[in-house]
Amino acid sequence: MISLQKITLRRGTKVVLSEASAIIQPGEKVGLVGRNGAGKSSLFALMLGELAEDSGEYWIPTAWQVATVAQHMPETSESATDFVLAGDVRLEKARIALTALENDPNMDRDGFGEQFAEAYAHWEDAGGHDAASRAQTLIQGLGFTVQELDQPVNSFSGGWRMRLQLARALMCPSDLLLLDEPTNHLDLDALVWLEAWLAKYEGTMIVISHDREFLDAVTKVTLHIELAKLTRYGGNYSQFEDLRAAAAALQATAYSKQQDKIAHLQKFIDRFKAKASKAKQAQSRVKALERMEKVGPLLAEAEFTFEFKEPANLPNPMLTISGGEFGYHVVTSTVQPERVEGRASTDSTRTENKVIVRNVNKSVLAGERIGILGANGQGKSTVVKTIAREIKALGGEVLEGRGLNIGYFAQQELDVLVEQDNPLDHMSNMVRRMTAAGTLSGQSTREQDHRAYLGSFNFTGEQVKQKVGSMSGGEKARLVLAMIVWQRPNLLLLDEPTNHLDLATREALAVALNEFEGTVMLVSHDRSLLRSVCDEFWLVAKGAVVPFDGDLDDYQVYLLEQAKEARQQRQQSAKKAVQAVQAEAVQAEAVIAAAKPAVTYSKAKLDQIRKALGKVEVDIAQLEAEKTALETAIATATDAKQINEMSQRLKSVLETLEKREVEWLNLGETLE
Numbered sequence: 001m002i003s004l005q006k007i008t009l010r011r012g013t014k015v016v017l018s019e020a021s022a023i024i025q026p027g028e029k030v031g032l033v034g035r036n037g038a039g040k041s042s043l044f045a046l047m048l049g050e051l052a053e054d055s056g057e058y059w060i061p062t063a064w065q066v067a068t069v070a071q072h073m074p075e076t077s078e079s080a081t082d083f084v085l086a087g088d089v090r091l092e093k094a095r096i097a098l099t100a101l102e103n104d105p106n107m108d109r110d111g112f113g114e115q116f117a118e119a120y121a122h123w124e125d126a127g128g129h130d131a132a133s134r135a136q137t138l139i140q141g142l143g144f145t146v147q148e149l150d151q152p153v154n155s156f157s158g159g160w161r162m163r164l165q166l167a168r169a170l171m172c173p174s175d176l177l178l179l180d181e182p183t184n185h186l187d188l189d190a191l192v193w194l195e196a197w198l199a200k201y202e203g204t205m206i207v208i209s210h211d212r213e214f215l216d217a218v219t220k221v222t223l224h225i226e227l228a229k230l231t232r233y234g235g236n237y238s239q240f241e242d243l244r245a246a247a248a249a250l251q252a253t254a255y256s257k258q259q260d261k262i263a264h265l266q267k268f269i270d271r272f273k274a275k276a277s278k279a280k281q282a283q284s285r286v287k288a289l290e291r292m293e294k295v296g297p298l299l300a301e302a303e304f305t306f307e308f309k310e311p312a313n314l315p316n317p318m319l320t321i322s323g324g325e326f327g328y329h330v331v332t333s334t335v336q337p338e339r340v341e342g343r344a345s346t347d348s349t350r351t352e353n354k355v356i357v358r359n360v361n362k363s364v365l366a367g368e369r370i371g372i373l374g375a376n377g378q379g380k381s382t383v384v385k386t387i388a389r390e391i392k393a394l395g396g397e398v399l400e401g402r403g404l405n406i407g408y409f410a411q412q413e414l415d416v417l418v419e420q421d422n423p424l425d426h427m428s429n430m431v432r433r434m435t436a437a438g439t440l441s442g443q444s445t446r447e448q449d450h451r452a453y454l455g456s457f458n459f460t461g462e463q464v465k466q467k468v469g470s471m472s473g474g475e476k477a478r479l480v481l482a483m484i485v486w487q488r489p490n491l492l493l494l495d496e497p498t499n500h501l502d503l504a505t506r507e508a509l510a511v512a513l514n515e516f517e518g519t520v521m522l523v524s525h526d527r528s529l530l531r532s533v534c535d536e537f538w539l540v541a542k543g544a545v546v547p548f549d550g551d552l553d554d555y556q557v558y559l560l561e562q563a564k565e566a567r568q569q570r571q572q573s574a575k576k577a578v579q580a581v582q583a584e585a586v587q588a589e590a591v592i593a594a595a596k597p598a599v600t601y602s603k604a605k606l607d608q609i610r611k612a613l614g615k616v617e618v619d620i621a622q623l624e625a626e627k628t629a630l631e632t633a634i635a636t637a638t639d640a641k642q643i644n645e646m647s648q649r650l651k652s653v654l655e656t657l658e659k660r661e662v663e664w665l666n667l668g669e670t671l672e
Helices: 040-047 080-085 089-102 112-125 131-141 158-171 188-200 212-218 237-272 279-291 380-387 423-437 447-455 461-465 473-486 503-515 527-533 552-595 603-636 640-671
Strands: 002-011 014-024 029-033 055-059 066-068 176-180 204-208 221-226 229-234 319-335 347-364 369-373 395-400 406-409 491-495 519-523 536-541 544-547
Touching: 002 040, 014 040, 014 055, 014 221, 014 229, 029 040, 029 212, 029 237, 040 176, 040 204, 066 158, 080 131, 080 158, 089 112, 112 603, 131 158, 131 188, 131 640, 158 176, 158 188, 188 212, 188 552, 204 212, 212 237, 212 527, 221 237, 229 237, 319 380, 347 380, 347 395, 347 544, 369 380, 369 527, 380 491, 380 519, 380 536, 406 473, 423 447, 423 461, 423 473, 447 461, 447 473, 473 503, 503 527, 519 527, 527 552, 552 640, 603 640
Parallel strands: 029 204, 029 221, 066 176, 176 204, 369 519, 369 536, 406 491, 491 519
Antiparallel strands: 002 014, 002 055, 221 229, 319 347, 319 395, 536 544
């Protein structure tokens, strides 16, 4: 188990935990919650050995393997599969040892066979045979395509590299899994897959997340950090909220009753302490007052609220899309052949249109609340960017209503903020841009009013002068929201606005959006926000934008059906690929065998080869039997989860069987 006893923990001069105690039992799934800056990441740093407690005692079993998601951006040219494979530290150690022996020039020395067999057994025990298959299952589950499995890590954008870091952490067999905001870079389909994976994880897990439905799905215990105190609640996040509210009500009642009792005792003392006949009774009440264990007043962190200002006008329709083709201009370079000997060749560039979605015919009306669904890479952000005027439509027509004023929150919006500027600078720069564009409609240009406005978004005092580069992700997101609200938009386009926002701010955003009088178009993996805000959904898939007739539960069923279809296609492709590889291997081995000169081996070496050949034959027989059993079971199964698990295992068996058959051919040829 994990034990924290009266822990005091500081970050610089700030006390993030004071006299905090908690016990976490083996196998528990724990949600660690609290406002941004409360100390959640500091507690993780303590568990990872990156911070030491200032007082108190922290204990974790020394034999436990701890896995976590590295927060740095990976910079490597190794393939996605190899990068994730290296997350299994035990397997990586066994692989290095086995590779060293395979390359050992002194293979004929005494005892080498036993040493090699032992190293091979360690590699096999670590799951070496199906490791690549397991790694690729993780990678594909988090949204990567089959074609991307062997692409270099450096070829992916930042968000996708962080997905690989998550897959690498999941690849590591661990006793304790620490996940800090694992959903930030995921879309809804990858999030659903991750929830299913974590449900089967057998170790102890502690997860920091501001996604209510994710916490409800994967945790059964909640640790809450508030005002440097750590409180344990049995139950997921929704149950925690109920228990916390009940505890707060009890504390408020107990505090009120105790204050009444204290006032009554004090009144008696004040009235009779000077009277000789009552002095003894008054003194006894003084002692009772001193012995009384005081109930503290209910102290809670201030809630954050904000609201969108009433739009200056509400065009209806907001916009109309007819025959829209949305995508990007792609610039390609070609090398021209040399026309004159000795003259350097020249490059020419050509621009091509890459259409992501076609034939979009949609109207967006005043007051609509539209959620945009679809897997990563299908074109959700492309649709939003086109409507936001960030990119131009490649075809068709987008007609805007008169007076349309768009407030756009992009996924990369935080990166657009100027790190050297402070919130006041950003407000002033925005005023200048709006004045130049003629879109300033009654907003104040005075610094004093800007300070007061930023204060309503929790930028108080000297925080309005704090450089953006030193802010947390949550503070940056709040600044972007503040700037959008100030512009009084009538159409809000929000692309993953909740990344880096804590639960309280997410709830404030949901309330503000529901009270907003304009139109909302929302892309988000936060199902709680989608459920509370949106009353209709668009599905971006297979190059089209169509209405999705159903709710988010229906969409989850749709995702599972799509995953099943994709899995079946992968299995057929894998089977064909295995058959092709086997045929090529047999042909290549025949050519090599015909060309090889005879080699003389010692009796001990021949015995070693015969032993290895026998082991491979046993493995092949077992794999063939398992393959037949799995194929039969899959054909008769009806449960989607079981079919998925058995299909993944069948893929692994086929890959291992292929390797064993090649080994059998090589060993048999050597023995002959």
